[in-house]
Amino acid sequence: MRPVLLIDFGSTYTKATAVDLDQEVILGTSPAFTTSDSDIGEGLTHALDRLCEKTGVLDYTARLACSSAAGGLRMMVSGLVPELTAQAAKLAALGAGAKICRVFSHGLSRRDLEEIQADPPDIFLLTGGTDGGNRECIIGNAEKLATLTVRFPIILAGNRNAVDDCEDFLSEFPVTLCPNVMPHFGELDIEPVQREIRKLFLSRIVSARGLSKTQELLSGILMPTPSAILSAMVLLAGGTDREPGLGDLMAIDVGGATTDVYSIGWGEPDDINIILKGFEEPYAKRTVEGDIGVRYSAQGIVNETGLSQIACQAEVTEDQVQALLLELTCDKSLVARKCGDAIGRLDDALAAGAVDIATRRHAGTLSEVYTVTGVVPVQTGKNLRRIRRIILTGGPLIHADDPLAIARRALFSDSCPMSLRPLHAEILMDSQYILSAMGVLAEREPDVALRIMKKELVRLGECRATDGDRRVAGPNIK
Amino acid sequence: MEELNGKKLVIGVIGADVHAVGIRILDYAFRGAGFEVTNLGVMVSQEEFIGAAVETNADAIIVSSLYGHGELDCRGLREKCDEAGLTGILLYVGGNIVVGKQDFEDVEKRFRAMGFDRVFPPGTSPEEAIQMLNQDLEVE
Numbered sequence: 202m203r204p205v206l207l208i209d210f211g212s213t214y215t216k217a218t219a220v221d222l223d224q225e226v227i228l229g230t231s232p233a234f235t236t237s238d239s240d241i242g243e244g245l246t247h248a249l250d251r252l253c254e255k256t257g258v259l260d261y262t263a264r265l266a267c268s269s270a271a272g273g274l275r276m277m278v279s280g281l282v283p284e285l286t287a288q289a290a291k292l293a294a295l296g297a298g299a300k301i302c303r304v305f306s307h308g309l310s311r312r313d314l315e316e317i318q319a320d321p322p323d324i325f326l327l328t329g330g331t332d333g334g335n336r337e338c339i340i341g342n343a344e345k346l347a348t349l350t351v352r353f354p355i356i357l358a359g360n361r362n363a364v365d366d367c368e369d370f371l372s373e374f375p376v377t378l379c380p381n382v383m384p385h386f387g388e389l390d391i392e393p394v395q396r397e398i399r400k401l402f403l404s405r406i407v408s409a410r411g412l413s414k415t416q417e418l419l420s421g422i423l424m425p426t427p428s429a430i431l432s433a434m435v436l437l438a439g440g441t442d443r444e445p446g447l448g449d450l451m452a453i454d455v456g457g458a459t460t461d462v463y464s465i466g467w468g469e470p471d472d473i474n475i476i477l478k479g480f481e482e483p484y485a486k487r488t489v490e491g492d493i494g495v496r497y498s499a500q501g502i503v504n505e506t507g508l509s510q511i512a513c514q515a516e517v518t519e520d521q522v523q524a525l526l527l528e529l530t531c532d533k534s535l536v537a538r539k540c541g542d543a544i545g546r547l548d549d550a551l552a553a554g555a556v557d558i559a560t561r562r563h564a565g566t567l568s569e570v571y572t573v574t575g576v577v578p579v580q581t582g583k584n585l586r587r588i589r590r591i592i593l594t595g596g597p598l599i600h601a602d603d604p605l606a607i608a609r610r611a612l613f614s615d616s617c618p619m620s621l622r623p624l625h626a627e628i629l630m631d632s633q634y635i636l637s638a639m640g641v642l643a644e645r646e647p648d649v650a651l652r653i654m655k656k657e658l659v660r661l662g663e664c665r666a667t668d669g670d671r672r673v674a675g676p677n678i679k
Numbered sequence: 680m681e682e683l684n685g686k687k688l689v690i691g692v693i694g695a696d697v698h699a700v701g702i703r704i705l706d707y708a709f710r711g712a713g714f715e716v717t718n719l720g721v722m723v724s725q726e727e728f729i730g731a732a733v734e735t736n737a738d739a740i741i742v743s744s745l746y747g748h749g750e751l752d753c754r755g756l757r758e759k760c761d762e763a764g765l766t767g768i769l770l771y772v773g774g775n776i777v778v779g780k781q782d783f784e785d786v787e788k789r790f791r792a793m794g795f796d797r798v799f800p801p802g803t804s805p806e807e808a809i810q811m812l813n814q815d816l817e818v819e
Contacts, residue, residue, distance in 0.1 A: 282730045333687070333715065334735035386689075386717040386731050476697070476722055570722065572695040573746045579722065 204228060204259040205646075207638035208245065209426055210268035217248040218638040219256050225652050229255035230633050265641045269426035274298060274402055277322040279305035280382075281329035281338045285480070286359065289382040290328040293358070293391035295487045297398035298428025299324070308338060309345045321351040324401055326394065327367065330360030332384045343367035346374070354401050358382045358394045377401065387480040399424055427487060429640030430454065431463055434592070435485050436643045437654050438465035444651050450590040451623065452636070453556055453611060455597045457496035460555045462563035463487050468583025468621075475567070479581045486583065488563045495551040495597045499526055506554035514550035517543055545602060552597040557610040565621040580621065586613065588623040592658060594631035604630060605661050613666035625665040629658040684713035684818045689731045690741040691719030694752035698745040701774070705743065708805035714812070725756050729763045738816050739769035741808070742795075749776030750789065757794025769815055773799030773808065 203222040208215065219228040231251035253259075276299040280287030287306040294301055302322055305313055317325075325346070329339035339359040346355070347370045355371055357364050358379040368376055379394045402425055423429070430452065440446025449466030464486050470477055492501030503511055503526065512519045525547050565582025591611055593604055601607050608628040613620070635657055642650040688709055692702050699721050706718040717735050719727055728740050740760070744752060753772055760768055772795045777786050783800045790798040797811055812818070 282733050284726075285730050285734050329734075331717075331735045334737075335733060336736070383734070386719075386735055478722065478727075570695045572697055572722075573748075574697060577695070577697055577722070 204256075204261050205642065206249075206259075206261040206264040207641050208248070208264065208266035209429075209634075209637040209641075210245075210266060211426065215244040215248045216634055216638070217245070217252045218633075218635060219252055219259060219261075220638070220642065220649075220653065222262075222646060222649055225649050225656070227633060227635060227653065227657060228259070230635070230638075231255060232634070263645065265423055265645070267424050267426045267429040267637050267641050269298075269300075273300040273427075274398070274425045275300050275302050275323045276326060276398070277301070277303045277305065277317065278326040279309065279328065279342055280359075281307060281335055285386075286328045286330065286383050289389055289391065289480070290326050290358070290394075292389065292483055292486070293382050293394040294326055294398065295489060296391060296428075296431065296483055296485060297395040297402075298425030298431065298487075299398060300489070305342075309342050314345055314349060317346075318349050318351055321349075321353045323353065324398060325353055325355045326382075326398075327355055327357050328359040328382050330363060330381075331386055332361045332381050334360055336360055336363040336366070339363050340366045340370070343370040347371055356394055356397050356401070383480070389481055389483060391483060399428065423641050423644055426637050427461060427489075429637040430461070430594070431485055431487050431640070432643050433636045433640035433650070433654065434463050434465050436639075436647055436651050437592070441647045441651060444648050446651070447590055447655075449588050450592060451560075451585060451588050451611070451626075452592040452594060453560065453598065453608075454595040455552050455555045455559075456494050456595050457597075458491070458494040458498055460490045460493040460559040460595075461487060462490075462559045464563060464583060464585055464588070466583070466585070466588060468565060468585055470580045470584055471586060472578070475578045475580050477580050482565075482583045486563070488559070490555075490559045490562060493555045493558050495548055495555065496529060499529055499551055502551050502554040502558065505558050511547070511550045511554060514553060515543070515546040517546065522547065548597055549601050549603065549607060552601055553607045553610045555597070556607055557614075560611040560622055561617060561620050567619045567621055582621070584621045586621050586624050589626050590629060591623065591626045591664075592629045592631060592636070593661075594634065594636050599630065599632055599634070604628070605664060608661070609664045609666070612664060623666075625663060628661040628664050630661050632659045633657060682713055683715060684813075685715075686713075686739070686812070686816045686818060687715045687717070687735055687737045688739050688741055688812070689717045689719065689728055689735065689737045690743065691723035691728060692721045692743045692745070693723055693725070693728070694744065694746070694748055695722060696744055696746045696748070696752075697721045698743075698774075701745065702743050705741070705805055705808070708809065709741075709812075712809045712813075713818070725752075725759055728756070729759055729765065732760075732765055732768060733763055737768065739771060739812065740765075742770070742772040743774050744772065744776050745774045747775055747778040749774065750778075753790065753793055753795070760794075769812075770795045771797045771799070771808065771811075773803055775801050 205220050207218040214232040216232045218230045276294045278290035280290045283306040354375045356377050434452050438446050438450045452463040454461040508519050512522045564585045568579050570577050613622050639650040709716045787798040
């Protein structure tokens with residue numbers, strides 16, 4: 202037996218997972234409340250005690266962790282044109298597992314600077330201009346940032362003909378130089394920036410957040426949690442040299458405050474006659490909807506879905522929905538007491554709304570343009586229609602009454618026919634919350650992590666956009 | 680390929696126009712003449728032209744249109760350029776830019792009034808455009 206301990210420091214829960222590398226099985230999992238206000242180690246001790254009750258005392262060969270505690274990895278990014286370099290910078294930071302507090306485009310204003318000064322980010326990503334392109338924006342912003350009295354790490358990834366000048370202005374900041382996020386128009390190069398974010402997270406953020414107090418317990422906190430989930434998904438889709446993956450897939454993580462959507466695949470058009478607009482999207486893409494979640498951001502779901510539809514789905518009156526929402530605002534830890542009660546039904550309706558909204562925002566769209574030569578289809582963003590597997594994770598989905606019905610909301614729908622969401626897909630459930638742990642394990646033992654995911658993800662059935670779903674029993678993928 | 684002359688162009692076919700061949704010929708010709716070219720391809724909106732010109736710090740925007748709707752598509756481009764800080768950027772337009780057979784002098788006048796620096800009739804060779812670019816951008 203070669204037991205390994207994997208820990209996920211979340212903002213609400215600290216989850217510990219014990220894995221045996223030899224048997225390639227999960228020995229046990231256990232959650233405990235995170236105590237980031239006092240000492241994060243306390244929550245960990247609780248989690249480990251509970252884990253120990255399940256697994257007995259184990260002599261771990263390694264202890265690895267990811268973290269989104271204490272607000273996660275807070276980043277601000279700036280670029281020039283909102284749809285171009287600012288968007289590229291945003292994609293880079295999201296893919297590295299960051300929580301983006303602000304996206305700035307064009308020049309920073311005095312008010313922007315005051316905001317940065319008042320609540321500085323963990324990392325600032327400064328971009329703007331293609332290589333050889335606009336210099337004024339990024340140099341101007343560097344000069345303005347230099348007037349601040351707070352200090353934070355800055356990643357400089359803009360026009361290569363402007364970075365020297367930027368560095369001169371930012372000599373008092375810890376600056377890391379990276380290749381331009383958009384070296385040529387429409388071309389993304391975000392992986393070097395993501396590697397750098399990861400390094401900074403390890404070298405600076407982890408220690409600054411009191412996470413290193415637990416250092417003696419761990420062989421190392423490796424990455425922010427969303428980045429761990431993204432690595433797990435990349436591994437599950439692409440496989441390794443020795444173990445095949447499942448092919449292109451999506452993952453949806455509905456939480457209390459945010460909803461994350463991941464898609465792994467190039468998302469190219471289905472047809473050669475479709476014209477692709479906008480810049481290329483990353484193969485492994487993550488989006489975060491900060492206004493969509495079943496507790497802190499429940500109102501965002503209701504606003505976009507409509508009160509009447511939520512009420513109809515939850516089988517309660519509109520007044521009852523509002524009363525329940527008020528109750529949830531007062532007590533975030535409120536959960537359904539018994540299966541099928543009003544809160545449970547509302548939670549399911551909210552989760553369904555979250556899945557619908559977040560996948561619509563994540564997926565590309567098709568539009569028809571009338572030209573003199575006839576109707577021409579135009580695709581922007583990723584085409585996810587051919588994706589055949591969706592992984593569900595996060596409490597509201599894992600504890601849902603009918604997760605398959607909720608998952609169907611991630612598919613093509615008649616009410617939003619131009620959204621390029623999957624036509625039908627097999628739905629897998631991360632019922633033991635192992636995705637982040639497997640993303641961390643993938644750093645050391647990708648083959649084992651992949652095989653465990655294949656074993657442990659529960660197959661719920663096949664969802665179809667048009668006709669009915671086909672439910673299947675049994676946990677295994679193959 | 681000749682040496683780069685240091686001038687940057689943004690080119691594309693404006694509006695709902697899907698004529699893909701001419702713009703590639705222009706791309707090839709401009710590159711051959713030493714320009715750094717950002718080719719946006721077909722069905723390019725005014726906003727895309729402007730976004731690309733801002734990020735690449737382009738010296739000129741070359742708008743191509745072959746399907747007759749050019750006049751509608753090009754309206755307001757100069758004003759939007761001004762708004763985006765591209766004050767005084769060189770704007771060219773060429774192709775079958777209006778409906779039917781119209782007197783080109785009239786057409787040229789209308790497009791110049793819209794803020795285009797040069798207007799090219801159907802059948803213009805790439806060399807003519809290059810010559811004008813060299814002149815307007817003072818390429819040595």
